[in-house]
Amino acid sequence: MVMMFRGVAVSTKLAGFFFGFELLVLVVVSVAVLIKNGGHLSTVPFQPSQIKNHFSGLALAFPLGIYLFIGWENSAALAEETTNPRRNVPRAVFMSILFMAITYLLVAYATVSGFRYNATSLAAAAIPFISVAHSVATPLTFIAYMAGLTSTLGVLIAAVNSQCRLIFNAGREGLLPKWIGKVHPVRRTPVNAIITFVAIASAVTLGWAIGHWVGGTGGSLSALNFFFESSTMGTILILVVYFAANVALPFYYRKYRPQEFNVIKHVILPFLGMVAIAVPIYYLCKPPQPQPYNWFPYVALGVLIVSILYSVWLVRRDPGLGDRVGSIIADE
Numbered sequence: 658m659v660m661m662f663r664g665v666a667v668s669t670k671l672a673g674f675f676f677g678f679e680l681l682v683l684v685v686v687s688v689a690v691l692i693k694n695g696g697h698l699s700t701v702p703f704q705p706s707q708i709k710n711h712f713s714g715l716a717l718a719f720p721l722g723i724y725l726f727i728g729w730e731n732s733a734a735l736a737e738e739t740t741n742p743r744r745n746v747p748r749a750v751f752m753s754i755l756f757m758a759i760t761y762l763l764v765a766y767a768t769v770s771g772f773r774y775n776a777t778s779l780a781a782a783a784i785p786f787i788s789v790a791h792s793v794a795t796p797l798t799f800i801a802y803m804a805g806l807t808s809t810l811g812v813l814i815a816a817v818n819s820q821c822r823l824i825f826n827a828g829r830e831g832l833l834p835k836w837i838g839k840v841h842p843v844r845r846t847p848v849n850a851i852i853t854f855v856a857i858a859s860a861v862t863l864g865w866a867i868g869h870w871v872g873g874t875g876g877s878l879s880a881l882n883f884f885f886e887s888s889t890m891g892t893i894l895i896l897v898v899y900f901a902a903n904v905a906l907p908f909y910y911r912k913y914r915p916q917e918f919n920v921i922k923h924v925i926l927p928f929l930g931m932v933a934i935a936v937p938i939y940y941l942c943k944p945p946q947p948q949p950y951n952w953f954p955y956v957a958l959g960v961l962i963v964s965i966l967y968s969v970w971l972v973r974r975d976p977g978l979g980d981r982v983g984s985i986i987a988d989e
Contacts (some may be wrong), residue, residue, distance in 0.1 A: 661817060661851050664844055665738045668814050675811035682804035683760060686786070687767035702769045709776070720937035723894045725756045725761060728812075729754050747874035783881065817854055822831055825850035829863045830982050831975060861887075872949070893941050893957040900934045904925040 660668040691698065701707060708714045732749035736742035764786065771789035772779040782788040790801040828837030841848045866886065869878055906927045910918045934959035942954040971978055 658817075658851060658855060660817065661814065661861055662841065662844065662846055662848055664846055665735055665818055668818055669735075672811040672814040672818075675814075679804040679808040679811065682800055683764050683786075685803060686790045686797055687763050689760075689797070690767040690771045690789050690831075693793055694773070697773065698770055699774075700773050702766055716936050716940050720889070720892050720941050723896065723934075723937055724888045726754070727892070727895055728759055728815065728819075729757065731815055732803055734819035734822045737822075751891075763828065817851060817858075821847055821850040821854040832982065856929065870947075880950065889941065890953050890956065892962060893938070893953055896934050896938050897957065897961060900931055900938070903930040903934070928968035 660671050705711075710717070729750060732739075732746050732753065736746050739745050768789050769779065769786050771781075771792060772785065779785055787798060787801050787805075790797040824833065825838055825840075827833040828835060828839075828850065830838070836852055837849050838847075839849050840846060862883070865883060866878055904927070907918075907923045908924045945951065946953070
């Protein structure tokens with residue numbers, strides 16, 4: 658938080674250092690695994706026939722794939738503090754997607770190859786990549802754990818930097834209390850928004866722990882279990898946002914940028930996006946779901962209803978609010 662109070666340049670450089678170390682470890686371990694198992698490398702992991710339960714198996718794993726890519730849009734939230742944002746933000750977004758795709762393919766293929774394509778052994782490992790690193794060389798296990806630590810720190814910095822600026826902008830435009838949209842008088846950083854976001858995130862984490870204690874499942878208070886449950890809950894909410902964005906896109910371009918409207922880009926592609934998003938939403942909400950996943954869809958529905966009611970109340974209180982939201986452009 659101290660680094661983020663100082664400014665996005667300082668904190669982003671620190672996050673970049675952490676991510677750089679993590680990426681180096683991932684690549685080194687993956688290459689070492691591929692070299693060690695070079696005698697039996699094949700295209701088996703890429704063959705559709707190997708997917709368990711065929712399409713339903715692929716669809717079941719799809720939400721995790723979506724969750725892995727969450728954060729690709731973080732660069733857009735930092736547009737106001739980016740030089741030439743109209744050029745550099747799109748570049749950062751597409752480059753992040755490309756780097757993530759390449760890294761995931763490399764690490765996943767190395768991990769599966771390290772387990773000799775044995776799905777049972779792979780599923781039995783608590784952290785498969787750590788097990789693979791240990792099988793190559795014991796010292797790599799410690800380095801892989803260190804990479805996990807730096808990855809966590811880097812993600813926290815990147816997430817807070819991007820999300821707190823969304824909260825800051827919401828406060829500045831009247832969607833949230835005005836004091837959230839205030840900046841530090843000297844460093845010009847959104848200090849109040851940073852504190853607000855960290856406080857909410859801490860309350861969510863504490864609420865999750867208390868819920869397990871009250872529900873009699875306090876023994877499952879592990880980092881991995883929190884990752885599984887929070888990623889599922891978070892994916893449902895984020896998919897709703899993605900779905901709504903695809904629905905809104907054609908209407909936005911028809912109303913505000915009719916000269917740029919393109920049927921393929923602004924109708925067909927958003928429709929395909931909605932179809933793709935509907936698949937993981939269906940499998941995340943399809944009963945029966947184990948406890949506590951079975952009530953996650955209802956929580957998401959409750960959040961959506963509260964958000965709609967809150968927006969209706971805001972517009973009734975200030976009819977001109979809709980025209981102001983999003984009116985502040987980074988380079989204008």
